[in-house]
Structure formats: C-alpha cells, structure tokens
Amino acid sequence: MASEITVRRAVPSDAAMIAALRVRSSGERNAPGTPAELDAFRAACEAAFETALREGSLRVWLAFDGTLAIGTATMMLLPNLPRLRSPDRTHDGRVRNVYVDPAYRRRGIAAAMMREVLDEARRENVDRLTLGTSEMARPLYERLGFVNKGDELEYEG
Numbered sequence: 001m002a003s004e005i006t007v008r009r010a011v012p013s014d015a016a017m018i019a020a021l022r023v024r025s026s027g028e029r030n031a032p033g034t035p036a037e038l039d040a041f042r043a044a045c046e047a048a049f050e051t052a053l054r055e056g057s058l059r060v061w062l063a064f065d066g067t068l069a070i071g072t073a074t075m076m077l078l079p080n081l082p083r084l085r086s087p088d089r090t091h092d093g094r095v096r097n098v099y100v101d102p103a104y105r106r107r108g109i110a111a112a113m114m115r116e117v118l119d120e121a122r123r124e125n126v127d128r129l130t131l132g133t134s135e136m137a138r139p140l141y142e143r144l145g146f147v148n149k150g151d152e153l154e155y156e157g
Contacts, residue, residue, distance in 0.1 A: 020042065022045045025072075026041070060072060073116070075094065091126050
C-alpha cells in the first residue's frame with residue numbers, strides 16, 4: 001500500500017532531520033566532502049536550524065512519505081526598514097534550500113511546500129520574498145509567481 005505524502009511545519013526538535021536533508025541537497029550540488037567535513041557541516045546545520053526555529057527567524061516545512069522525510073523548504077525572515085508604499089511591512093523573506101529526494105521529484109511536492117511558504121509569507125506580512133534557483137526548478141517558481149529581477153548583484157570579495 002502506497003503511503004500518502006504529507007507536508008508539515010517543522011519544530012526545533014526536527015533540526016537533525018532538516019540538517020540531514022540539507023547535507024543531501026548540498027551533496028547533489030557540490031563536490032562531495034570528506035566524512036569529517038560532512039559531519040561538521042551536518043552538526044553546524046543542526047545547531048543553526050534548532051536555534052533559528054526556536055528564535056522564530058526561520059520557517060521550515062518538511063515533506064514525508066509516511067514517516068520518511070523526503071523534502072524540505074525553508075524561509076528566512078529578515079528584518080527590514082519600512083518602504084515608501086509599504087511602511088507596515090517590516091520583514092523580507094528569503095527562500096532557501098527547497099529540496100525533494102530525487103526518487104520523489106516531479107510529483108508536486110516542492111510546489112506543495114512552496115504554497116506553504118507563500119501562505120506563511122502572507123501571514124507574516126512579508127514585503128519582498130526572494131530566492132535563488134536552478135534552471136531545473138525555475139519553471140516551478142515562475143508558475144508560483146516569482147519573476148526574474150535583474151537589479152541585484154552579489155558581492156564575491
């Protein structure tokens with residue numbers, strides 16, 4: 001019998017599970033690390049997720065197949081100064097680390113998690129929500145309403 005895919009918001013005690021998914025995601029995008037590097041990365045991620053979830057500066061959603069964690073999406077809330085036409089919106093959001101296990105891709109799981117992110121951004125009165133994307137994921141984000149903005153630069157000093 002096939003399990004139902006579910007999505008739920010993460011809590012601080014989920015930090016180890018989120019960190020494990022981040023390590024897997026990073027391994028798909030980057031050169032593999034040594035076991036010691038991966039252990040240090042996982043531990044640093046776990047501590048960062050637990051702290052940020054507890055403090056409220058981070059929102060994380062997890063996707064499950066039964067009890068198996070198969071995906072995650074993260075939104076950082078960043079303090080912002082009021083803007084001319086939105087003085088009551090005091091946060092920006094940054095979507096980070098949307099990841100779905102390769103065996104579960106193309107089933108709408110990332111879209112379901114991103115709908116949760118967008119709903120939360122509205123509830124939190126987020127003024128501007130941004131993300132970086134791969135070419136593979138770009139069509140998903142565009143369908144959800146994200147547009148390419150060519151006015152940002154990244155410092156690589």
